[in-house]
Ligand SMILES: CC1=C(/C=C/C(C)=C/C=C/C(C)=C/C=O)C(C)(C)CCC1
């Protein structure tokens with residue numbers, strides 16, 4: 176398994192024509208743009224964790240029935256410094272690096288101690304974000320890197336802190352129907368407070384400022400204070416409904432004193448995150464209009480989540496589906512030392528992901544009895560129990576076990592929906608299937624093939640789609656058998672039958688997230 180997770184992949188910046196089997200739909204014109212770690216060894220040094228790897232952006236371009244592949248390492252400052260030094264000199268999530276073991280260590284250590292929040296990496300390896308006509312590679316630090324979606328060239332480095340006071344921001348923003356970006360970030364100990372900030376990046380800028388970036392027009396929408404100044408929650412994504420932002424404060428937290436001293440203590444950033452199994456998981460619903468957090472205290476038992484699937488409102492209740500773990504073992508299992516030949520044995524110790532549904536009522540009668548279930552939704556076994564201190568305890572319903580990297584038809588984001596498309600994991604963290612789950616019936620369809628490791632499936636709707644699953648699924652498939660070439664798979668989203676596959680004769684990396692960019696959204700790049 177190490178051969179797949181930990182190998183260095185060569186970049187192919189010039190387009191390579193793929194061999195197509197089946198027929199690429201004529202209406203499918205555009206670029207599937209994806210991001211993920213592609214290099215884990217620099218010179219003699221090796222990263223400890225899969226999430227540390229240098230960002231390799233790759234793309235599949237669909238043009239008149241043909242498919243072209245290309246890939247390029249993000250020329251981040253991190254990449255350039257590492258390549259120049261021929262060793263890892265910038266710290267990542269699971270690897271603490273020391274720029275110069277002889278000369279620099281004290282100067283660097285003093286500079287770290289004088290800032291509570293250390294200088295983070297710009298190795299943006301998690302996702303791709305679109306703001307107006309611009310595309311960015313993103314991670315969870317304060318840096319994002321602009322890229323050219325066609326050539327995959329690396330452009331400006333953008334520091335969120337210039338526009339909004341956040342030290343961390345998610346790599347999973349949301350988009351409204353006008354293309355405005357909604358994202359969240361954490362402001363750590365700023366002006367003596369730690370808070371979670373919701374911000375909006377408009378999709379267009381005023382005509383007279385056409386040359387400026389949308390980020391210059393970033394607006395703070397609202398914020399939620401952290402329960403603790405020095406131990407804010409860690410979160411990887413959030414949810415939106417028509418009227419609310421769904422934010423989960425989980426007992427998987429960042430320890431700021433540890434983070435501030437990690438460099439000096441010779442430990443990695445990952446060791447500054449800890450799971451508190453005896454604490455609660457708190458739910459926040461921020462009203463988009465009033466900017467206020469609904470005041471009741473909604474909670475569930477301790478859990479860890481990374482990905483929200485979708486959220487919506489029905490009959491005065493907020494319904495949200497998330498991929499949950501019993502503990503923080505997801506971060507543990509991606510250490511390269513566990514992803515070796517004994518990985519099946521090792522992964523037995525790690526909890527499996529499960530998609531769970533929570534249902535939270537926003538109003539209830541004064542006379543509701545203590546212990547009574549406030550959920551009024553016949554289709555679910557999720558409950559919301561009124562407690563004597565006024566808080567509401569919300570045990571979930573399990574929708575489906577063994578799925579991660581969930582995607583939906585994004586036209587249904589924030590709305591009542593039925594289908595999840597995800598990677599199926601037999602042993603975490605190895606994806607062996609693509610799964611379509613019907614959240615209503617819990618029935619599923621799967622695609623699998625021997626030696627195939629599918630990436631996060633992306634749903635692209637048909638041009639005149641009527642039903643939610645009228646569209647196709649795109650997934651890049653990495654193979655664990657060197658004799659079998661990797662390929663881009665196209666499935667019919669309704670039946671899960673294969674429409675086409677486009678095989679490329681170069682090694683592909685296992686990636687994390689990305690987006691399909693329709694041709695019409697690329698036009699302005701050519702101007
Ligand atoms: C560098 C760095 C971070 C990086 C986190 C990363 C890279 C997380 C990746 C998560 C993924 C890919 C989850 C998938 O479900 C932190 C902890 C935010 C803060 C300290 C500095």
Ligand SMILES: [Fe+2]
Nearest residue numbers: 347411482688
């Ligand atoms: Fe993610």
